[in-house]
Amino acid sequence: MEPAAKALSVPWNGPAIGLLDLDAFFASVEQLDHPEWRGKPVIVGGDADRRGVVSTASYEARQYGVHSAMPAATARRLCPNAIWTHGSFSRYREVSNLVMDILVDETPLVEQVSIDEAFFDITPGRYSKESPIDICRRIQKRVASLGVTCSIGIGVCKTVAKIASEMEKPRGLTVVLPGTEAGFLxxxxxxxxxxxxxxxxxxxxxxxxxxxxxxxxxxxxxxxxxxxxxxxxxxxxxAGAERSRVGERAVEEDPKSISNERTFAADLTREDEILPSLDALCAMVARRLRRKGLAGSTLTVKIKNTALSSRSAQSKLSEPTDDESAMSPVARELLEQLWSEGDPVRLLGVGISNFMEQGPRQLDLFEDPEVERRKSAMRKLHVATDALKERFGDGAVAFGREMKLKGATTNTQPQHKEDD
The missing domain is CATH 1.10.150.20 (5' to 3' exonuclease, C-terminal subdomain)
Incomplete structure (x- = not known):
């Protein structure tokens, strides 16, 4: 491992793979949007008295021992004066996209692995004759101009870049020159x-x-x-011998599955509590399907009774769909296989897979025209509410089932995965 200043004088011979890791990303965005929070311990996560967990903690909070995935109750004991927020995933995605655009300006070979991490290939001679270290420094300056910071590791392969990116945080640039990777590791x-x-x-x-x-x-x-x-x-x-490629950045790669799950502040035990929550999760999954222009044909329902015990069941739908009105009845049938009245439900999840692109639907000659009309009207309603939420935020319009679900969960912000 070489200091960036010293490494500048050494010619770079071979692959140059970088890993950009945004520093305490969720908390950094909150401090960007709330200047009065800068320099103070900030925790993004769920409520301590509702089984929440920490999504991200600012570096000020980390000094107290707080870290991601820690139970919120523990974090509150360690850092009682921290500023807590549930956060906004849509806002984090917005800033993340701006950072990824900066990388694509430098090279088309950008592989985003999570909302706050991406590999990039800046091998000399491929798209630029510049020093890879100069490029990394420019990337860091441009990211900082957005109001957040990043750490970068660079070496001959993804393995080295990933480990190097974690060596100096925040705002670190760790360079592992070609030929030194074995000794570094x-x-x-x-x-x-x-x-x-x-x-x-x-x-x-x-x-x-x-x-x-x-x-x-x-x-x-x-x-x-x-x-x-x-x-x-x-x-x-x-040994530092891995040489996997960095693929070109897709506009938005289609996932193999889309799912949403929520942990409840208190166990649900009654049908009139569980069914609205199940319907709300179906609606969340359906909205994401419509956003991606996909329709899924295999539905999965998951429940968790304790922190360690979970069960799931799945069913093939009669036809691919992106409509919660078609998903909810099947989800309710699957729930019957997993749950009995009175059993505690700590977590509930809905997922869908086996995708196809959504296009014009061919009418069934034997289907009741009135049933088809109602289906069409409901889907139009859902698409209209999607548009309102995209323009004015998720709180702009909500069905009663969504309000009930929001009030019952831990309010922990999802992170680092397609399932949110």
Whole structure:
């Protein structure tokens, strides 16, 4: 690892892959939009007394030990004077898109991996003869002009770039020059590499492998026996030899599934509580389908009774749809397979998959024209409410089911995934 200033004098020979990571992103956007919050501990997350969790904490709050995914009640005890907000995912997406546009200005090879992270390829000679380090510094300045900051790691591959981006935060630029990646990775603990979770780390430690350097020279047959084909892949990455491509940025890549789930502040036990919430989740999923111009044909309902226990059921729809009026009856039937009156429901989720592009629908010759008319009228109503929400915000118009769901949940802001 070289300081950026020293590395500037060294020619860059080989691939140059960067990873941009926005610093404490949700909290940074809140401090941007609320200047009076700057320099103060800010926590974006759900309510402490409603089973909420922390989505993001500002660096001021992190000094108290607060971190993402921490129970909100714990965070409140650690930092009782923090400023709390439920946040606005649409606002975060807006700022994220501006950052991604900056990257695309520099190279068409941009691969967004989450709302606040993206790989980019700035290999010299491909789209520019400039120093990759100069390009990274320019990216950081342009991002800062938006009112948020980022940290960047750069090396010969995604694995090195990802780890390097976490070395100096906030506002860090960590450069791993070509040819130095093995030495950079070798002393690091195995857990520092993405793809190795707690169970994988435990297996490796039982094998006597604690560092990436040890993993890079481990017996491939032993790794394959203990970890399957993943073991050989991890060995290659630990040596800095991974060379996966950075794909061109799509306008918006279609997901394999779309789902929404919510955790409730208090367990739901009655049908008149659960069914409106289920209908509201169907409406949220349907709205996202319409936004993407997709229709799905496989519906899934998920419930969680405790923090650890969850069950799900799915069903094929009679035809692909983007309309909650068609999804809700099937979701209710699936719920009957998973829940009995009186059983506690901590979390409820609805998902849809097996997509096709939504186009003009061919009428069934045997369908009642009046039924078809009602379906068409309901879909037009839903499309109209979509337009109002897009223009004036989610609170501009809401059905009663949506108000009931909002009032019952933990208000934790979703993050880092297609499912929100």
């Amino acid at each position: 070798a002393p690091l603990p195995v857990r520092s590499m993405s793809g190795i979770g707690p169970s994988g780390e435990a297996k490796l430690i039982r094998m006597g492998i604690k560092t990436l350097g040890q993993l890079a020279v481990a017996d491939p047959s032993l790794l394959e026996r203990e970890l399957g084909s993943l073991g050989v892949t991890l060995r290659e990455r630990a």
